[in-house]
Amino acid sequence: MQFAFDSMLGLGLLACAAGVFWSRDLFRSVVMFIAFGLLLALTWVRLEAPDLALAEAAIGAGLTGVLLLDAIGHLRQHNEHSPRNHWLLPLLCCIALALLLILSFNARPEASISLPQLVAESLPESGVEHPITAVLLNFRSYDTLLEIAVLLVAAVVAMALNDGLAAAARTSTEQSNRDPVLAGFTSRLAPVILLVAIYVLWAGSYMPGGAFQGGAILAAGLVLLKLADFHIERYAESLLRLGLAFGFLVFLAVATSVMIGGRPFLTYPEAFAGQFILFIEAVLTFSIGLILFSLFNQSPGQEVPHDN
Amino acid sequence: MTTDFWFACIGAVLIAMALFTFIRHTHLLRRILAFNIMGSGVFLILVGLAQHQRQTDPVPQALVLTGIVVAVAATALALIIFRRFYQLSGRTELDEDQQ
Numbered sequence: 452m453q454f455a456f457d458s459m460l461g462l463g464l465l466a467c468a469a470g471v472f473w474s475r476d477l478f479r480s481v482v483m484f485i486a487f488g489l490l491l492a493l494t495w496v497r498l499e500a501p502d503l504a505l506a507e508a509a510i511g512a513g514l515t516g517v518l519l520l521d522a523i524g525h526l527r528q529h530n531e532h533s534p535r536n537h538w539l540l541p542l543l544c545c546i547a548l549a550l551l552l553i554l555s556f557n558a559r560p561e562a563s564i565s566l567p568q569l570v571a572e573s574l575p576e577s578g579v580e581h582p583i584t585a586v587l588l589n590f591r592s593y594d595t596l597l598e599i600a601v602l603l604v605a606a607v608v609a610m611a612l613n614d615g616l617a618a619a620a621r622t623s624t625e626q627s628n629r630d631p632v633l634a635g636f637t638s639r640l641a642p643v644i645l646l647v648a649i650y651v652l653w654a655g656s657y658m659p660g661g662a663f664q665g666g667a668i669l670a671a672g673l674v675l676l677k678l679a680d681f682h683i684e685r686y687a688e689s690l691l692r693l694g695l696a697f698g699f700l701v702f703l704a705v706a707t708s709v710m711i712g713g714r715p716f717l718t719y720p721e722a723f724a725g726q727f728i729l730f731i732e733a734v735l736t737f738s739i740g741l742i743l744f745s746l747f748n749q750s751p752g753q754e755v756p757h758d759n
Numbered sequence: 760m761t762t763d764f765w766f767a768c769i770g771a772v773l774i775a776m777a778l779f780t781f782i783r784h785t786h787l788l789r790r791i792l793a794f795n796i797m798g799s800g801v802f803l804i805l806v807g808l809a810q811h812q813r814q815t816d817p818v819p820q821a822l823v824l825t826g827i828v829v830a831v832a833a834t835a836l837a838l839i840i841f842r843r844f845y846q847l848s849g850r851t852e853l854d855e856d857q858q
Contacts, residue, residue, distance in 0.1 A: 457762050461769040468773055471792050472780040484792055491799055497762055498806050499815045506824055510831045515795065518831075522788065522838045526851065541782040549775035553768050556808055566818045582817035583824065591821065598825045605832040609839050663828050739828065746835035751842040 457497060463490050477526070481519045488512030501659035502583050505651070509667035517674055518747060525751075578724025580657040587661065588728045592717050596706060599699045599735060606695050606742045609749040629680040637679040644672035652736045656725065662732040666739025673744040691741055698738025702731055763811040770803030785856035787841050791834060798830045 467490055470483035488511035495504035570582050570590065577585035587595050648668040655661030676683050705727060706717045714720070719727040777797035781790055802823045809819040845851060 453762070457765055461765055464769055465772060465776075468776055468796050471796060472776060472784075472789075477786070477788055480789065480792060484795070487796065487799075491803075494766055494803070495806075498766060498810065500806055500820045500823075502824055503802075503806070503820060503827065506827045510827055511799070515831055515834055518835050518838055519788075519792070522842055525842060526788075526845070538783055541779055545775040545779040545782075548778060549771050552771035552774065552804070556764065556767055556771075556811075559808065562813075565813075567814050567816045570817050583821050586817050586821035587824065591818070594822065594825050598829055601829055602832045605836045608836060612839055612843050663824055667828075667831075743831065743835070746832065746839070750839055751846050 460490060460494055460497065464494065478523055481516065481523055484519065485512050485516040488516065502661065502664070505659060505664040506667060509664055509671060513671050514667060514674070514743060514747075517671075517678075518750075521747070521750060576721055576724070578719065578721070578726075578728055579655075581655060581659065581661075583659070584655045584661050584728070584732075587663075588731060589719065589724065592706070595735075596699075596702055596717070599702060599738065602739065602742045603696060603699050606745050606749075609746050613749040613751065633679045634681070637675055637681070641672055641676060644668060644675070648672065648736065648740070652732060653729075655732060656729060662735040663739060665732075665736040667743065669736060669740030670743035670747075673740060674747050677744070677748060691745055694738060694741040695745060696738075698735045698742075701734040705731055761811055763807040765807075767804045767807030767811065770800040770807060773797070773800030773803070785852045787844070787851055787853070791837050791841065794837070795830065795834055798826070802826055 464487065467483050467487035471480045471487060474480050474483065488507060491511060492504045492508040495501070495507055567582075570586060573590065574580070574582060574585055577589040579585050579589070648665045651660040651668060652662060652665035653660075655665070673683065705719075709718060709720065710716060712720065774797050777793040777800065780793040781797070784790060784793070805819050805823055805826075806816075809816045
């Protein structure tokens with residue numbers, strides 16, 4: 452039974468990917484991509500990675516889908532030029548690549564240390580009970596610190612590419628065409644989304660969940676509010692700029708302040724590790740939500756491109 | 760064949776398919792999609808192969824979680840650059856790719 456389910460799921464993933472790659476219409480490609488994201492979330496459940504399933508459902512299927520649909524909506528024609536004519540050589544190369552990858556799986560070296568065992572042994576010292584949160588925010592917190600820095604850089608580049616004039620023109624032209632059903636629905640849904648985001652953040656310390664999933668849900672809520680024409684970006688402009696860097700700065704401040712006590716960079720005192728991690732996670736959730744929202748919000752507007 | 764190994768193989772096939780699309784199609788949006796699916800293939804290999812014939816491993820899972828969030832930021836940035844390019848030039852392909 453499980454074998455049948457796995458086979459169907461794997462073939463479904465391949466079929467959705469084929470749909471993304473080879474359907475004529477770009478809109479259909481994007482819809483197939485969202486379906487691919489949902490199937491991938493199921494796959495993570497099968498691989499016993501519920502954290503990844505949560506993140507994939509919120510980010511891969513949800514947020515990326517919205518970004519892609521928004522980009523498609525601003526293209527004038529969906530049809531593209533016919534693809535390149537030569538296909539035999541790339542096809543052979545790609546088949547060879549797939550075979551090589553699969554063959555190399557069998558030749559992988561044995562691990563000299565068992566990481567899961569190491570994590571399980573050090574879990575009591577980390578301050579949280581959920582191993583993935585412990586890895587992300589204690590054992591390998593460098594990764595997380597650099598990740599929030601990467602997100603911040605992406606948001607700053609997006610701001611630099613966005614011309615303020617277009618944004619101003621957009622807000623002035625898009626007034627009061629608010630859909631009452633969407634607006635009413637969103638205004639009731641927003642508090643629930645916020646609550647879910649906070650719950651997922653809180654749950655992260657002892658079960659699947661955490662800052663990334665919570666941040667993604669928060670960003671999805673903000674995007675929904677924006678799509679329902681609530682103009683939150685106007686209230687949020689100054690708050691946004693502060694919030695974008697807030698997560699990174701607080702994380703860095705905590706990471707360096709422990710050095711005053713003579714500890715190495717990014718190691719928390721064991722007695723307070725749990726509180727430190729929860730505090731950093733809360734700030735990270737806020738910042739990740741705002742950064743992902745601002746990447747959506749900064750997208751160039753829909754004015755007709757110059758014909759030249 | 761275990762579940763983990765099966766999905767690692769699916770990941771390998773996804774990477775190859777995405778690479779083929781990347782070479783063959785010139786539309787930038789299609790390339791961004793291919794890039795994303797290639798990333799998903801890499802994630803499947805990372806988790807699937809690490810857990811093959813071993814226990815559930817939180818370390819690659821945490822790395823992939825970081826990867827998913829960075830991938831969405833990279834996609835969003837790529838889309839912003841693509842839309843700016845389209846806004847300024849009205850084209851959806853790079854100069855080098857035009858036949």
